[in-house]
Amino acid sequence: MTSAAAPVPAPVPLTLPDGRPARDAWALTPATVHVNHGSFGAVPRASLEHQAALRAEMEADPVGWFALLTERVAAARADLAAALGAAPEHTALVPNASAGASVVYANLPAAQGAEVVVTDHGYGAVTMGAERAARRWGGRVRTAHVPLDASADDARDAVLATLSPATRLLVVDQITSATARHLPVAAITAGARDRGVLTLVDGAHAPGLVDRPTEGLGADVWVGNLHKFACAPRSVAALVAPGGLRHDLYPLIDSWGARDEFPERFDVQGTLDLTAWLAAPTSWGFLEETWGWEALRAHLTAMADHAEDVVGQAFSARTGEDHRVDVGMPVNALRLVRLPAGLGATLEEADALRDRVVAEHGFAAAFTSFGGTGYLRLSVHAYTTAEDVAQVAERLVPVLCDLAAGSGG
Structure with missing residues (x-):
């Protein structure tokens, strides 16, 4: 495994004009950790x-x-x-x-x-x-x-x-x-x-x-x-x-x-x-009126950088491997982290993993595959917090590593 680099800091959380957390503007259930905005979106209460x-x-x-x-x-x-x-x-x-x-x-x-x-x-x-x-x-x-x-x-x-x-x-x-x-x-x-x-x-x-x-x-x-x-x-x-x-x-x-x-x-x-x-x-x-699109895109980039780093390091700590992904022309709010071998290698396996993770562990997460390799796709928005990212690293990553070990990967 490569030597650990300095951690990527989390951006300052976004808030609403009255000081409440950005999350309060959405009707998302607090029972689920939402790190998959990109699949179906989430609609503001307004x-x-x-x-x-x-x-x-x-x-x-x-x-x-x-x-x-x-x-x-x-x-x-x-x-x-x-x-x-x-x-x-x-x-x-x-x-x-x-x-x-x-x-x-x-x-x-x-x-x-x-x-x-x-x-x-x-x-x-x-x-x-x-x-x-x-x-x-x-x-x-x-x-x-x-x-x-x-x-x-x-x-x-x-x-x-x-x-x-x-x-x-x-x-x-x-x-x-x-x-x-x-x-x-x-x-x-x-x-x-x-x-x-x-x-x-x-x-x-x-x-x-x-x-x-x-x-x-x-x-x-x-x-x-x-x-x-x-x-x-x-x-x-x-x-x-x-x-x-x-x-x-x-x-x-x-x-x-x-x-x-x-x-x-x-x-x-x-x-x-x-x-x-x-x-x-x-x-x-x-x-646009709450944060402005330019500022929001900058925040999403910083949050995605942080999530990619924290989750990737969590996998590496468990597997001893480098889980970073070299993506040409990366996207500000969407990032890939490589899954342990044996997980999500096909579209069907990735979809089954998505369904199991939300049903059994309370994480709305996306899993994808490309070229026979499985990935966790992190997808953030204004309501995503460093605590959400920490939950993925501390609770979901061990589950995924255990599943990979059980699959023979």
Whole structure:
């Protein structure tokens, strides 16, 4: 094991304007240690209350509600587009990033035999959609291998080298879910454009973590979740299509807006409960007004640095090994710590470990795998404290080491 470096200090805890801990702004149960914000997010009380009021309004006068709903959706969409660095006329709202990707797969004109290129860091549901689209076209999916520690230039080259004359669509993550790294999407989309390949950027984790995440990307379509680090109620995401492809994009469900232009035809979704869409700007505004996005991102970086160090050192103290992970282009609020051998080596094993840890030990944690190695993915937000991190190191790490020992790892 390498010699121990000086510990990374915990940042000063965030507080609310009245001095209460940041955690009081969320409805999270204190019975669970929450270190997995990135999977499903967590909604501030202010947004929950706003959404509850909207639902009450909807139920008090359903006819009046739906008669005026499209105007309210358009206003919320404009607010969210501005926060994302996109033009409102290029921005549609969808339930989640996977739904946005499905819109592209369902509507994209493609020649027979066309290929889709993805990376081995891609989100499973989005990759499954790409496979289905390729089958429909009589083509195939090709996967670009990007080493976990690849630099921006190496990652760009690995992806572009996988493109072929048959490639119609490239799907690439802005921030990868399983491996907690950025990919150099602007450089990748530029190279794809030079080769005549359309690009779909999966920015599921980007809103909040990246300032104006759609700006300057050069993507044909970008999709991103508002319910993750922007803390909106589930389910709300944005689909941004700045080029001509947007005219071919339609919602997955035909409704009365089917004859409208993009993006207005996405604003009409029959009788779906769209209160999450209307309350999403409340979450964004709460975080901006309470701490400011620049200061919040700096705090998340410091907290993630601290968590990665403390948890990694706790594993090393038990195993005598180095559990740090060399991630090219790391993410401010998401970090990986290598698990002991024998744990989480496959997606199925990682998911089973996640379910067991929350059910038996009270930790909401994410476990991922890449290249046959299992990782604990730490994911922090404003409410994460040094005490949460200490609980992971003192209580969860020994459990995981014991499980690895019992597995023969």
